[in-house]
Amino acid sequence: MTDTQVPTAAASTRSYPDYSRPLWQRWLLTRESAVIVALIVVAIVASSTVQNFGTPVTLGFLLLDVTPILMIALPMTFVIVTGEIDLSVASTLGLSSVLLGVLTKAGWPIEGAFVVCLVVGLVCGAVNGFLVTVVGLPSLAVTIGTLALFRGIAVGLLGTTAITDFPFFWQNLAQQRFGTSGIPVVMVLVVVLVIVFALLLHATPYGRGLFALGLSSETAAFSGVHVARTKFIAFLLTGLIAALAGIYWTLRYGSARGDNAVGLELSVIAAVLLGGVSIFGGKGAMHGVIAGVLLIGVLQSALRLANVSSDAINIITGVLLILSVLSPRILAWARGSRARRRRSQP
Secondary structure, X not given: OOOOHHHHHHHHHOOOOOOOOOHHHHHHOOHHHHHHHHHHHHHHHHHHXXXXXXXXXXXXXXXXXXXXXXXXXXXXXXXXXXXOOOOOHHHHHHHHHHHHHHHHHOOOOHHHHHHHHHHHHHHHHHHHHHHHHHOOOOHHXXXXXXXXXXXXXXXXXXXXXXXXXXXXXXXXXXXXEOOOOOOEOOHHHHHHHHHHHHHHHHOOHHHHHHHHHHHOHHHXXXXXXXXXXXXXXXXXXXXHHHHHHHHHHHHHHOOEOOOOOOOHHHHHHHHHHHOOOOOOOOOOOHHHHHXXXXXXXXXXXXHHHOOOOHHHHHXXXXXXXXXXXXXXXXXXXXXXXXXXXXXXXX
């Protein structure tokens, strides 16, 4: 390929804002805005129809419940924007939880156990990143395998028992609220993570490289993006934050078990896709992901208060996941059909 052909290839895959529309339409008529509106509507309806939903106590438990999902959804957004996926995050969380319990029981200071858990999370992410970026295996197959591997190690270390002896200070900190507001103290950490990941995605060359990879790996490489390193860092971040979520999960529930957070990856991926991130990569925004996490959390909390079974809640989450994948294709088909009709008119 000659030098003159490179800009042409880049131009064919790069997306530009539709400046033919007014600014308010480009800001408000988006997938992310629709999710935010849906979140507000569902919260209002739930507050008016479900008993005790709108109380500070319910708000506190809602935020505590969505905290691990929101934590993991941040780096998962990076991975999916590149066109990859990581199904092993819940198993990494479980392995981190088991390690925290085993090391604490063995007499380690809990702060040292925190560091070991985070390092192991980085190792888990590095395993996924190496197999995907260096070996060249598809991320779906790799993370299905590591999902079973990491969960198997966790169960093998602890068996069917549970460790529940943790320092009171850390357990209390994981559940403590700000006065009577119902807002948990752990939300300070969550807000910091949201700001860091939002800036990385939307205000740095690394974030632009993630979107470029999702649109076209070849074009991204021509434009100077280090393809393997960019994806590898994304998988490292998912492993690290999943391990951090495992520490929080253990302290919040006061129990380290090999089966902690089984199936949590479904809620994480559903929230990311519901928030407007394309499963094919190259599109997404962090505020939409946050709204997607909160929307699923509000729905699940309201349904539990309405005495809906956990199986039904899982079905609803699965339906949301399917709709998240289908809706962009349906909207694109509808726009294409409308454009073709307009062109066919004299």
